Amino acid sequence: xxxxxxxxxxxxxxxxxxxxxxxxxxxxxxxxxxxxxxxxxxxxxxxxxxxxxxxxxxxxxxxxxxxxxxxxxxxxxxxxxxxxxxxxxxxxxxxxxxxxxxxxxxxxxxxxxxxxxxxxxxxxxxxxxxxxxxxxxxxxxxxxxxxxxxxxxxxxxxxxxxxxxxxxxxxxxxxxxxxxxxxxxxxxxxxxxxxxxxxxxxxxxxxxxxxxxxxxxxxxxxxxxxxxxxxxxxxxxxxxxxxxxxxxxxxxxxxxxxxxxxxxxxxxxxxxxxxxxxxxxxxxxxxxxxxxxxxxxxxxxxxxxxxxxxxxxxxxxxxxxxxxxxxxxxxxxxxxxxxx
Numbered sequence: 001x002x003x004x005x006x007x008x009x010x011x012x013x014x015x016x017x018x019x020x021x022x023x024x025x026x027x028x029x030x031x032x033x034x035x036x037x038x039x040x041x042x043x044x045x046x047x048x049x050x051x052x053x054x055x056x057x058x059x060x061x062x063x064x065x066x067x068x069x070x071x072x073x074x075x076x077x078x079x080x081x082x083x084x085x086x087x088x089x090x091x092x093x094x095x096x097x098x099x100x101x102x103x104x105x106x107x108x109x110x111x112x113x114x115x116x117x118x119x120x121x122x123x124x125x126x127x128x129x130x131x132x133x134x135x136x137x138x139x140x141x142x143x144x145x146x147x148x149x150x151x152x153x154x155x156x157x158x159x160x161x162x163x164x165x166x167x168x169x170x171x172x173x174x175x176x177x178x179x180x181x182x183x184x185x186x187x188x189x190x191x192x193x194x195x196x197x198x199x200x201x202x203x204x205x206x207x208x209x210x211x212x213x214x215x216x217x218x219x220x221x222x223x224x225x226x227x228x229x230x231x232x233x234x235x236x237x238x239x240x241x242x243x244x245x246x247x248x249x250x251x252x253x254x255x256x257x258x259x260x261x262x263x264x265x266x267x268x269x270x271x272x273x274x275x276x277x278x279x280x281x282x283x284x285x286x287x288x289x290x291x292x293x294x295x296x297x298x299x300x301x302x303x304x305x306x307x308x309x310x311x312x313x314x315x316x317x318x319x320x321x322x323x324x325x326x327x328x329x330x331x332x333x334x335x336x337x338x339x340x
Contacts, residue, residue, distance in 0.1 A: 082121070147172075180228055
């Protein structure tokens with residue numbers, strides 16, 4: 001049995017810990033809260049999944065204990081706290097361990113993707129850092145419903161190593177060398193899902209949602225290509241697959257925050273009502289900064305930033321998006337010439 005350590009005792013870390021047990025691993029889960037660690041070890045995470053039985057996870061508040069002997073370390077914390085967390089555990093990461101990000105976000109300020117943050121904070125070579133992404137709604141995985149995921153790493157052998165450790169009868173992993181594309185998809189699909197949630201909160205139907213999803217996918221692709229990503233990634237599990245799952249599901253926290261905004265709540269009230277981290281709130285700022293640096297047009301991201309950080313009314317933002325200049329849909333994204 002192989003030993004795996006999950007850093008983070010929230011919803012996603014807990015679910016992935018259970019998944020790894022199902023995959024046949026010896027699982028240690030590290031959380032800062034000693035009481036929560038005891039509860040998870042006894043078979044329940046009452047904060048995130050009250051009444052749901054867990055089995056086989058050895059949780060601890062002691063990072064040295066959790067990381068000892070781990071051949072795979074998975075990081076499941078918020079995007080904006082990842083650097084602090086990994087810096088703190090860096091001396092404890094076993095020398096031969098692969099570190100994998102379960103985080104879907106971009107760091108505000110640096111504009112770095114999570115694999116870059118983990119490599120820098122952990123003192124790791126890029127080929128020791130993997131990324132796990134795809135249509136993986138935590139609640140559905142906890143029910144062991146069939147799904148697939150993508151493991152991205154610059155080293156194909158390491159990607160296969162991680163994939164083999166997380167494969168279960170209900171989760172089928174694929175590998176992909178395009179770390180940039182997979183991470184841009186994972187970060188930006190949350191932004192689009194927040195916009196779709198806002199549309200639903202306003203009472204709009206599926207034409208509106210399909211429009212936002214389609215143009216959101218185009219926006220994700222433009223940013224990714226500007227950073228050197230592979231076009232094919234955006235039609236795959238990490239791209240369209242994760243985008244569809246996050247936009248379709250009322251369980252998605254990013255969708256929920258958007259939905260609350262569409263219903264008239266303030267951003268503070270929307271976050272409180274959602275009872276969880278919605279990465280798009282912070283990541284939208286980081287993506288906007290990256291896009292501007294590279295000269296990429298990101299109107300949906302701009303709209304989410306304006307609503308969540310600028311106090312702009314959701315309905316007014318929708319009108320502004322529809323009033324943008326007409327353009328071609330193709331990859332060149334040309335504006336129509338002015339009419340006489």
